Amino acid sequence: MSASTETPQSQLIQELVQYGDFLQLSRNQPTYFDIPLTFTLTNGTQVDIAAPGIISFTPLGFGDKDIVLSSGIHGNETAPIEMCEHYVRDIFRGxxxxxxxxxFLFGNLPAMNKGSRFIEENLNRLFSGAHSQDVPEHAVNSERLRAKELEQAVADFYTCLPSQPSRQRLHYDLHTAIKPSKNDKFAVYPFRHGRPWNKQQLQFLLACGINTILLSGSATTTFSYYSSNQFSAEAFTVELGKVMPFGQNDMRQFAAADTMLRRLLSGQDLQLKPYEAGDFLIYQVNQVINKLADNFKLAFGDDEPNFSTFKQGDLLATEGDREYRCQQDGEAIVFPNANVALGQRAILTVIPTTI
Ligand SMILES: [Zn+2]
Incomplete structure (x- = not known):
């Protein structure tokens, strides 16, 4: 950058380097990033901004990991958005x-501005091409366009280097749950089509304060499954706590995850403890209960925490005359939500397992 070339672009770069407020600019002035922007920080790290909310950093002599951190796929899940915003700012400031x-991918910018989970559609049901499936009433909306853009950003990032077995692809898609959870923090491990579960990744998650792992049993349209399935990334949907408005998060609750992510990004020793099965609560999916009619009703209170357990035969939900019941003792509920669109998942039930 030199002072003699004061174009709007160089002013923008100066502002970014000085204040690091990439997310705020992406949310408030997205047109600033209509044209991709590439520049270099004084320490030699290359910055590439592909679109609003999509920014990558390439340090000189980079290490063997290609790391994707996504947040705000649901616009009101603020704590991880604030964490990632902080990392970007700290990187700009050196x-x-x-x-x-x-x-870094900041997912649903319009929903963040509205303080809502999404505008028209759940963005985390639109990956692996679901954004372009023909549903006339949703032919194009901001979430579908964004899902496509985010997929492209991940593809470009992972494939711009030749694939080498020595390189590790990571993707942590960071969320917070709508409901409180008996197990405050948990992660969903996308279906691996027979690839073994990676215990070292579970050790990393444990160090982040996450001891509860839900093994997905099938292909899905979530963001983490996309990266896992398309690019063999070690990918997770990570639920870090409970939804709160911007600025109202108790960041002490996220201190362990913050420490570990900073260690990971900066290439420090992760200091992981050896894997011990007893450190984890590992679940597999037992029932996927989809909402089929408007009269779908949960049989338990709205405030029932994630991972609450039930007994065999307990009623979980009704839909007119149809009843959904617990199939075995110790079966637990996750993500109950009666307000989903018809055909979408209203309850997932899980049972303990081991890997
Ligand atoms: Zn979410």
């Missing part, structure tokens, strides 16, 4: 020196 290639 306070966080990254050691690996790193892509």
């Amino acid at each position: 306070e966080l020196i990254v050691a690996h290639r790193l892509l």
Whole structure:
């Protein structure tokens, strides 16, 4: 950058380097990033901004991990958005020196501005091409366009280097749950089509404060499954706590995850403890209960926490005359939500398992 070339672009770069407020600019002035932007920080790290909310960093002599951190796929899940916003700011200011290639994705910018989960459709049901499936009433909306754009960003990031077995692809899709959870923090491990579950990844999650892992049993249209399935990334949907408005998160609750993510990004020793099965609560999916009619009703209170357990035969939900019941003792509910669109999942039930 030199002072003699004061174009709007160089002013924008100066502002970013000085204040690091990439997310705020993406939310409030998205047209600033209509044209992709590439520049270099004084420490040699290359910055590539592909679109509003999509930014990658490539340090000189980068390490062997290609790391994707996504947040705000649901616009009101603010704590991880604030964490990632902080990392970006610290990288711009030279306070966080990254050691690996790193892509930040701030998912649903209009929903963040509205303080809502989504505008028209749940963005985390639109990946692996679901954004382009022919549903006339949703032919195009902002979530479908965004899902496509985010998929492309991940594809570009992972494939711009030749694939080498020594490189590790990681994707942590960071969320917070709508409901409280008996197990406050948990992660969904996307279906691996027979690839073994990676215990070292579970050790990392444990160090982040996450001891509860839900093994997905089938292909899905979530963001983490997309990265896992298309690019063999170690990918997870990570639920870090409960939804709160921007600025109202108790960041102490996220201290362990914050410490571990900063270690990961900056290439420090992760100091993981050895894997012990007893450290984890691992579940597999037992029932996927989809809402088929408008009279779908949960049989338990709205405030029933995630991972609450039931006894065999307990009623979980009704839909007119149809009844959905617990199939075995110890079966637990996750993500109950009667307000989903018809045909979508209203309850997932899980049972303990081991890997
Ligand atoms: Zn979410």
